[in-house]
Amino acid sequence: MDFSAPSFWITLIPFFLLLYIVNRFSGNNTERRRRCNRILILITSLTLLGIASLQTLLIFCSVAITAYVVCMAAAKLKRGRRLVLGGLIVILLLPLLYYKYGYFICSSFAPNRNWDTLRDLIIPIGISFYSFQMIGFCIDTFVRRLPVPRFVDYMNFCSFFPQIVAGPIERRDDLLPQVTAMNLKASEDTLTRGISYIILGLFFKCCIADNLALGFPGTDDLRGHCAYLLWLNNLSFTFRIYFDFAGYGLSAYGLGMCMGIRLRLNFMSPYTATNVTEFWRRWHTSLTLWFRDYIYFPMGGSRTRRWALNILIVFLISGLWHGANWNFILWGAIIGITMVFHRLFRKSGRQLPAWLGWMLTFSCMVIIWMFFYEQNLDNIWQRFCMMFQADAYSLSRFSALLSEKYIATHLINTVPAMALCFAVIVGEAISRKRFDDPYRIFINPWMSGLMVFLLVAYTTGTANPFIYFAF
Secondary structure (H helix, E strand, O other), X not given: OOOOOHHHHHHHHHHHHHHHHHHHHOOOOHHHHHHHHHHHHXXXXXXXXXXXXXXXXXXXXXXXXXXXXXXXXXXXOOOOHHHHHHHHHHHHXXXXXXXXXXXXXXXHHOOOOOOHHHHOOOOOOOHHHHXXXXXXXHHHHHHOOOOOOOHHHHHHHHHOOOOOOOOOOOOHHHHHHHHHHOOOOOOHHHHHHHHHHHHXXXXXXHHHHHHHHHHOOOOOOOXXXXXXXXXXXXXXXXXXXXXXXXXXXXXXXXXXXXXXXXXXXXXXXXXXXXXXXXXXXXXXXXHHHHHHHHHHOOOOXXXXXXXXXXXXXXXXXXXXXXXXXXXXXXXXXXXXXXXXXXXXXXXXXXXXXXXHHHHHHHHHHHHHOHHHHOOOHHHHHHHHHHOOOHHHHOHHHHHHHHOOHHHHHHXXXXXXXXXXHHHHHHHHHHHHHHHOOOOHHHOOHHHXXXXXXXXXXXXXXXXXXXXXXXX
């Protein structure tokens, strides 16, 4: 479900028209209207998922139905519930382990054998997201002994189409009551705000992230061992991954709002954070909370002497969640180490000025994202060393770099998008300070009109799938 593709909206129009007709002519029978809405939304979600990938639809339904059947069967148990829960979690993780991590695990432990079959597997879209959402549902249901909802409500919770393939990873207490009520009624103000969020998300994706993707020079060419290009590479990706992923989240948030469903905002202006802990509280908030509640807290959280080890374990798992490669594990480990150092610094009673904290945090993230986009460990080490070599910053290298036509083309694509990035980040900081909402300043008719103009004038026209579709 690519919100930036016209085909998605063309496909969605008939379903919205049908929903409108049902709600318009269902009369005063509220329960009948809600029942029809539940069924129509489920059909819409499964149809869109099937159009995106039939394989994904089949795997999703298999995993979802398995979880539901086991939850129903275990509801009558008085003993052994935790054992059943543990077995269920393993079963729910099996498709994820097979499709996403099968080649990585097998090639790591038996590198001399041929694992081409596993390497060539196509990862089902959104499997990491909906698997974690179902696992969270099962844990809440088992541990808190909550009632198992009706099947159609459960399926709507698992498959709600705005968020199924790239989050946010919703929790039972937040989304299930809304899809159970399924009023699908939004006031004129809510509808306007929802459309404004959709426009903002598409602006983030199509005008900023996609233009940065055109200018992103790649990782195979260091252009004469020049650190300037490396920093530009890292900075481009730093902004690209945020505006790409946040663009999806904002569009999903707006689409849900148009239907009267309040989803979680997955991003809260992370690049205005003044320390790494604050950054990760604002980045992919639904995943951060999932790891906190289902892994970090059960291990003891910060209450134990091994709190530093708990943090490292959580971020190692987070790195592995993002991708089946050693660079993602290294990426998670580095984040965990920076979090531990910040926690120790904070415990010492020291505090940096806000401006200095922001500069250090932002610079740290520009470096760390290199471990995310570059998968070759040798290349990572060479680039990391280059950052701290004085000769890589020589004027001769800088002059030679500017003389290349390749760089001129790169800058033409990158500089305007970079300017938009910094303008948006400044706007988020102002909005957060004034309204305690980083996106409030962008949600008004004037800004929406400007963004629509830029969507028409500055969209690349090149199809770039959302980055997190790969996860």
